Amino acid sequence: MKVSSRRPLVAANWKMNGSKSLAKQLENALVQADLRHVDVVICPPFPYLSCFEHDLKLGAQNVSEFASGAHTGEISTAILQEFSVKYVIVGHSERRTEHHENNELVASKALVALEAGLIPIVCIGESESVRDSGELFSFLAAQLDAVMDKLGITRCQDIVLAYEPIWAIGTGKTASPEQAQEVHQFIRAHIGKQDKHVAASMRILYGGSVKGSNAADLFGQQDVDGGLIGGASLDPDDFLKICQAAK
Ligand code: PEP
Numbered sequence: 001m002k003v004s005s006r007r008p009l010v011a012a013n014w015k016m017n018g019s020k021s022l023a024k025q026l027e028n029a030l031v032q033a034d035l036r037h038v039d040v041v042i043c044p045p046f047p048y049l050s051c052f053e054h055d056l057k058l059g060a061q062n063v064s065e066f067a068s069g070a071h072t073g074e075i076s077t078a079i080l081q082e083f084s085v086k087y088v089i090v091g092h093s094e095r096r097t098e099h100h101e102n103n104e105l106v107a108s109k110a111l112v113a114l115e116a117g118l119i120p121i122v123c124i125g126e127s128e129s130v131r132d133s134g135e136l137f138s139f140l141a142a143q144l145d146a147v148m149d150k151l152g153i154t155r156c157q158d159i160v161l162a163y164e165p166i167w168a169i170g171t172g173k174t175a176s177p178e179q180a181q182e183v184h185q186f187i188r189a190h191i192g193k194q195d196k197h198v199a200a201s202m203r204i205l206y207g208g209s210v211k212g213s214n215a216a217d218l219f220g221q222q223d224v225d226g227g228l229i230g231g232a233s234l235d236p237d238d239f240l241k242i243c244q245a246a247k
Helices: 020-032 046-051 077-082 093-098 103-115 128-132 136-151 177-192 196-201 215-219 236-245
Strands: 009-013 039-043 057-060 085-090 119-124 160-163 203-207 226-229
Touching: 009 085, 009 203, 009 236, 020 039, 020 046, 020 236, 039 085, 046 057, 077 085, 077 103, 085 103, 103 119, 103 136, 119 136, 128 136, 136 177, 160 177, 177 196, 177 203, 177 215, 215 226, 215 236, 226 236
Parallel strands: 009 039, 009 226, 039 057, 057 085, 085 119, 119 160, 160 203, 203 226
Antiparallel strands: none
8 A cells, every 4th residue: 555745746737728717617626626635736828827716726837947028928937926826837848849948947947936936846758769768767867867956956855746758748648557656766766866855755746648547546656646637637527536536
């Protein structure tokens, strides 16, 4: 049986999807449910942040590394905080690919978020070709090292990590619970080389085609502390099942 002192967290990443009416539906579903066992964070597109009226935890899908100024299309920590945002996803593979965000920039964004008092959800994960090449662990170690170098290990205790194998994102091809556990265990051990306490207390989420039907098996793994949920977070019933599976 799983024994963990870490509080589970389930985050909804709507990506560039959703609507005002979906915000209402999801909010209604969440406030009526008993979710005292789990932190639930909703990360909708920016304008929909203001659609959530109840005391739900809100997250952003991105943040600028700059504080303010001439950065058209970007958003700052200060603006996010005016909308009660507490979490921010950084380093999602879609931003790494489409917006050329490298390990260095992702680490800088995590630092900017932390310094403003936001909790960064730092995403890492490999493509299928990296996994097939046998470079999985060195690839993930480089992604982790960039963050640990920039933040310093002590500050890492205030971040959340999300392991999201790119081949599992939006593909319906979920990592098996054993594959997820193998990588989460590696991540914790790698961080533990610098500080065992930080490693033991850090929440590591799994992301990649999590659904109501597979969440319990994934979240039941010793080092899996919840999930970052894309597609299934657009279906309030399924998302609720996922949140309920995070026991
Ligand atoms: C994601 O985008 O973070 C994600 C995990 O997507 P999906 O759940 O759709 O695979």
